[in-house]
Amino acid sequence: MGAGHGEARPMSARARLDRRLRQRGSWMVSLAVLITIGVPLAGLAPIIQGSDWWFAAMAMATACVGASWAVRASGFRPAFGVAAAFVVWVLVSQWFFAPGTAIVGIIPTPSTIGALIAGFIDAGAQIQVQTIPADPVASLMQLICMACGLIAVVADAAIVARFPAFIGVLALALFSTPSAVQARDVDVVRFMATAASFLLLLWIAARVDGNTRPQRRSMSRAGRSPATALALGAAAVVCALIVPSVTPGLTAQAFADSRNAARLPSVYGAGIDPVIQLGRDLRRTTPIVSLRYTTTADKPLYLKMVDLTDFSTGTWQPDENADGLVQQLTSPTGLADDVERSTVTTDVSIEGLRSEWLPLPYPATTLNGAGRGWTADPDTGVVTLPDSRNDSRGDDYSVDSLVLTPSAEQLAAAGTAVSPALNPLLQLPADLPTIVSDVANQVAAGATTNYDRAVALQSYFTSGQFTYSVETPVAESFDGSNAEALAAFLEVKSGYCVHFAASMATMARVLGIPSRIAIGYFPNSAVSRYVDGKPQYEVLTDQLHSWPELYFEGVGWLPFEPTPGLGISVPAYSLPAFAEQPTQSTAPTPQTSEVTPTTRARDKADPAAESSAGETRSLAQLRGWLIVVAVVAGVCLAGLVPASVRIWRRRRFLASIDRSDTPATQAWRELQDFARDFGIVVSRGDTPATFGQRLLDLRRIPSADVDSLRRAVEREQYADRRHAPVGGLERAKIRVALISIENAIRDEAEQSARRRARLLPASLFVRSDRPS
Structure with a gap:
């Protein structure tokens, strides 16, 4: 028993040391998260007076993200970092917006919750009655800071869950808030800055993966092309800027009309500006x-x-x-x-x-x-x-x-x-x-x-x-x-x-x-x-x-x-x-x-005219929303193009195993593309033995299938097989070995790598050894 306990502590210490080593550089990811939150948050400036609210909100976000990073950098499990970020959010919220209500300033009480809820209620009233730009009174400051802090906690959790793309949804929500409050054209500069900060976050998160084992890191980098990511991101930004300008009806006013037709609640309700x-x-x-x-x-x-x-x-x-x-x-x-x-x-x-x-x-x-x-x-x-x-x-x-x-x-x-x-x-x-x-x-x-x-x-x-x-x-x-x-x-x-x-x-x-x-x-x-x-x-x-x-x-x-x-x-x-x-x-x-x-009064107007005007507005709004749906569907379909092309190519080469004179070579090339998709290094100068050994260095890879497929490739490439046609049984074994190896690679990969391999296969963006 004593020996068992004695061995547990060193293992724990080694695990913490390993995690600390893997978290080196993760501060860059945390900084990128804050930038991705801060840039779109600044878009609230036209509807809120001053800038103190921005600094206060970013201070809250920095405290939460910083707490999570400090816990991870100390070698504790990343999940503890998310918990620490949430605790900091709670503590800072009650210290500044419900002071004196918590036990010893730490443990929240019903009075704490009541004070915070009262602040939110007053913030809602302020939103209803203030004009634009609004005065950042205490309750509005509470709403902005607590919302920004909670967004930071969720964004940090997305990083820990190895799903940084979700942060783009949070950035989009912040970016869209000014347009939701006040019908206005999109701020192109802020949009480009938000998109750039999000792309930077994805780029850094792909380079600094605190959950990737050191011995696998060199292999995992192969499929992550910064140039490809930036090119795709830039293309998306260009499309977002061009599509509205060439799409009839896709305007800020169209969205405003649709919101008015739906009778959504007003945001700034009773204030008055004289002009x-x-x-x-x-x-x-x-x-x-x-x-x-x-x-x-x-x-x-x-x-x-x-x-x-x-x-x-x-x-x-x-x-x-x-x-x-x-x-x-x-x-x-x-x-x-x-x-x-x-x-x-x-x-x-x-x-x-x-x-x-x-x-x-x-x-x-x-x-x-x-x-x-x-x-x-x-x-x-x-x-x-x-x-x-x-x-x-x-x-x-x-x-x-x-x-x-x-x-x-x-x-x-x-x-x-x-x-x-x-x-x-x-x-x-x-x-x-x-x-x-x-x-x-x-x-x-x-x-x-x-x-x-x-x-x-x-x-x-x-x-x-x-x-x-x-x-x-x-x-x-x-x-x-x-x-x-x-x-x-x-x-x-x-x-x-x-x-x-x-x-x-x-x-x-x-x-x-x-x-x-x-x-x-x-x-x-x-x-x-x-x-x-x-x-x-x-x-x-x-x-x-x-x-x-x-x-x-x-x-x-x-x-x-x-x-x-x-x-x-x-x-x-x-x-x-x-x-x-x-x-x-x-x-x-x-x-x-x-x-x-x-x-005459509105309620005494010609019903037929009102009906016609209402139908015209409804048709215009329907057209606007159909255009939005069509654009969104088009973007989604465009996002599925790489995956569709990859599926088509894979099926084509799997079929060639049954028809080609060199089925093992075709299977080997398909295996190399599959490996590229999952971030495994593939070099054009690799011999079958070199690439086969690289696969065998991975865990849970069926060595017998790798050796069997490698030997078949070497026989096709180096032996004289002009008078030895390949039989159906051998082709079937090649197919089974290929699928077995690919399944093992997929099973060993992390969820984020599987998602990336499926939606954005790297093999489409690198030169292949396949004959044209």
Whole structure:
């Protein structure tokens, strides 16, 4: 017993030493794994602010992979390394994202799990409400770091399992994440860098095999051609770059359309960006609740968040000047005392909206319950939260605002007068496309007052010549609110609220009417429920909207609604019928009226048209996905070509054993190709004895079959057999010996070598001794 135990320890020590020797150089594989993770991970930069998250995530991945390598390099079994990587992942996760919840900082408790789950839940909420690029708050940092660390653990396990190709799936998942979050074209540079890092990993993993015995290493290298691997990899990258460019419908937008049709959950759900982000928000898949409000008004309200007033550079944007901000709401600019008005009270509860601006009805006069530190712009009424809490979620506040009912006579009396103080709100870029001014002057020809011109402009956009679409600006490459985009919009006559609002506001300035663009939420006509007798409205993310506000002397700023197709009830004063009542001294109470039939609500649209459009979209999406399936199938079939060619060649030469005058030589050449496929060294200068001895050096190779086949080859090549035809019995023995030897080689090979021999046979990529 004692002797037995005494022998076990030296054997264990020798095994550890052997494993340490075999792990020399494995640090290069671990480094390649980190590079293959880090390169595609950097693709999240456009959707996450800063770079600290990348360094934190890679630190987590490095800790996990480094722990595994240290265990393997110490001579312990590789499986222990994977376990060590997982333990490090758990420990680092609880130390940084659930501190103080583990027993002695090591053993996780239910509190640890609860804290981590709470972090994930909050991360999901952040994903729903933040805009792009997202602020990497603590919960998002936890999600990114823990996900990256877990990917590193799985990648390390793939290396230990001798299946490094699986890491390509992980790299592809990381690479695809930005496109899944935000419809965008593939970053070609990052794609090539990701592909290069993956090929480097495969190359290093093939050279440094910590599980290959030293005495077999020289043989195993023969079939692993770096040039071949790199050539195949480069060909795959080239195909991936070329195929989309020559395949109709295979575009980022096609995938986005398919995702929208499937109603997949939205990723960035309720945030708001005052310009281009609004279009991205409107194209979001699943609307979520931004806020709820109750009001004493008899109809739903526009809720404004920010005004775009500066158009001097050719792009509508907010005025960045913070001078003149006050900590109270003031009377609206330009409103005369004789304009009829009423006061309504609105109670707002913010849910999913994460913004630095508070949504308010305009003009708001008092604000209660919004906390401290907010400031208001006296000219626009925009309320901004302080930097210390620029997240509106969870805010509940009450606001009093005015409902203005100017008469047609009062609006007409504004004439064309504009105060010099409003000249900045008439500014236009020097390079404004001529189509904008030409159309404005044509539409307003014959109108004598600013009010008549404003009504004419709105009527032009709602006359049926224009269509509402959030996709056309993307497809036609004019998405945005700059001057060039407006010119393209007026040509195409299809866009969404940003284009309608920006075009009308710009054309108003051309006609001498001060204008600005409001961004917020349009009124929802559906009451979700009643609270204390007051209607409560639920405002969703797809109600994000922009509209022009125009200024009239004596009345002040009034909203107009040029966007068709949304079913919005427009103010009565903006309709031509109301403008035709200038002689009335007292205007009737302006009830909101539905716009012309060309601007009917989505739910009242022509069912046949909707069906046709739906079928067109479905067919386009089906075509796109069929193309994807065809491309994937083509790639898979292309990947099977080497294996198919090898099978065909093998069958051909097995058949030649029954027909050739030199069956043993044919079998020997087939055996050499088979050996090449499994990484065994085969030299063109090998004699049958040399190659036969190399086979006999392997374990479990049937020596009798090798000797029998070798002697048959030598007799055919060196003996005079002109008058000794080969009999059927001898041919059968040759075939049996060949198959026996090949089965032994296959049985002795590792799983990865079998897979490589089957799918990428090396014998196809080296010169053979076979006669042509």
